[in-house]
Amino acid sequence: AQSVAQPEDQVNVAEGNPLTVKCTYSVSGNPYLFWYVQYPNRGLQFLLKYITGDNLVKGSYGFEAEFNKSQTSFHLKKPSALVSDSAWYFCAVGSRSQGNLIFGKGTKLSVKP
Amino acid sequence: GAGVSQTPSNKVTEKGKYVELRCDPISGHTALYWYRQSLGQGPEFLIYFQGTGAADDSGLPNDRFFAVRPEGSVSTLKIQRTERGDSAVYLCASSQQQLGGGELFFGEGSRLTVL
Numbered sequence: 001a002q003s004v005a006q007p008e009d010q011v012n013v014a015e016g017n018p019l020t021v022k023c024t025y026s027v028s029g030n031p032y033l034f035w036y037v038q039y040p041n042r043g044l045q046f047l048l049k050y051i052t053g054d055n056l057v058k059g060s061y062g063f064e065a066e067f068n069k070s071q072t073s074f075h076l077k078k079p080s081a082l083v084s085d086s087a088w089y090f091c092a093v094g095s096r097s098q099g100n101l102i103f104g105k106g107t108k109l110s111v112k113p
Numbered sequence: 114g115a116g117v118s119q120t121p122s123n124k125v126t127e128k129g130k131y132v133e134l135r136c137d138p139i140s141g142h143t144a145l146y147w148y149r150q151s152l153g154q155g156p157e158f159l160i161y162f163q164g165t166g167a168a169d170d171s172g173l174p175n176d177r178f179f180a181v182r183p184e185g186s187v188s189t190l191k192i193q194r195t196e197r198g199d200s201a202v203y204l205c206a207s208s209q210q211q212l213g214g215g216e217l218f219f220g221e222g223s224r225l226t227v228l
Contacts, residue, residue, distance in 0.1 A: 006155075032214045043117075043204065043219040044156070051214045090155050094214065099144060100169050101217060103155040 002027045004093050004104035012110045013081045021076040021107045023091030032094040033074040034101065035065055039087045047089075050074060061085070081111045115139065117220035119205050125226045126195055134190040134223045138207030144168075145188050146206040146217060147180055156204055162188060195227045 003026045013019045025031055035047040048059025055067040065076045076089060088108050092101040118137040126132055138145050144163055148156035158172040164185045173179075177195075182188040192199055202224045206217040 004155075034216075036219075043221045044206075044217075046216045046218070049214075049216060096214070098169070099163065100146065100158050100161050100172075102158060103148070105155040106153075 002093050002095065002098065002102045004091050004102055006089075006091055006104035006107045008107050009105075010108045010110065012112065015083050015111055015113050016080050019078050019081045019085070019109065019111070021089050021091075021109060023074045023076065023104060024072050025074060025091070025093040026072065027093050027095050029095050029097055031074075032096070032101075033065075033067060034092040034094070035059065035063070035074075035076050036090045036092065036103075037061075037087050038090065038106075044090065047076070081109075083111050083113055085109060086111045117205055117207055117218050119203075119220035119223050121223055122221065123224045123226075125228065127228050128195060128197060130195050130227075132192045132195055132225060134192075134203050134205075134225070136188045136190070136205030136207075136220060138186065138188070138205070139218055140186075142207035142209050142218070143185070144208040144210065144215070145182060146208070147188070147190050148204040148206070149201040150204055150222070151201045159190070192225075195225075197227050200225055200227045 033050040036044040050067045058064045090106045091104040094101045146161040147159040150156045160170040162182045177193045179191045202222040204222045206219045208215040
């Protein structure tokens with residue numbers, strides 16, 4: 001069975017500092033990994049995904065994530081946080097054998113000026 | 114429109130009533146997903162369709178929940194004998210790709226409140 005863990009309920013960062021939002025996963029076979037962002041009272045928006053290839057994936061709004069197979073992790077990063085990055089972030093895992101995506105419980109990112 | 118459309122955006126009903134939630138996916142997307150999200154939680158998978166058929170309905174919580182997609186486009190999530198615990202935001206998403214790996218495009222959701 002697929003599963004995703006986001007160990008931090010909330011991450012607090014000062015504007016201009018780097019940020020990391022953690023995600024680990026469990027899946028049979030090769031994983032498909034995604035990050036989504038949700039702003040208040042809005043639907044989920046796709047940020048980036050890893051399917052195959054380069055372990056470092058670049059996405060929207062300056063975000064990137066690194067796939068680490070040995071640690072079964074897919075942490076989301078950004079070199080310099082903006083106040084407008086404040087939102088909920090959700091990691092999700094899928095696989096070729098299963099068409100559905102399983103989401104983590106989410107991490108609330110708060111970026112202070 | 115170009116995105117996933119969900120109606121109604123808000124639905125308030127009484128315990129025991131029947132509810133239908135509609136999802137109109139992006140044109141040409143073969144895969145359609147239903148999730149539900151409670152406050153402060155991640156989306157919980159309910160069911161997904163490939164074309165007209167339900168490819169995986171393992172997330173439906175019980176037999177009060179049912180979903181259809183008769184023509185492979187619009188889908189309706191049906192909830193019978195609603196309970197207060199069914200209150201949540203029901204999210205629909207669609208995707209071009211058939212075997213995972215494709216980006217899911219989400220609608221704004223239907224907020225269901227059962228009194």
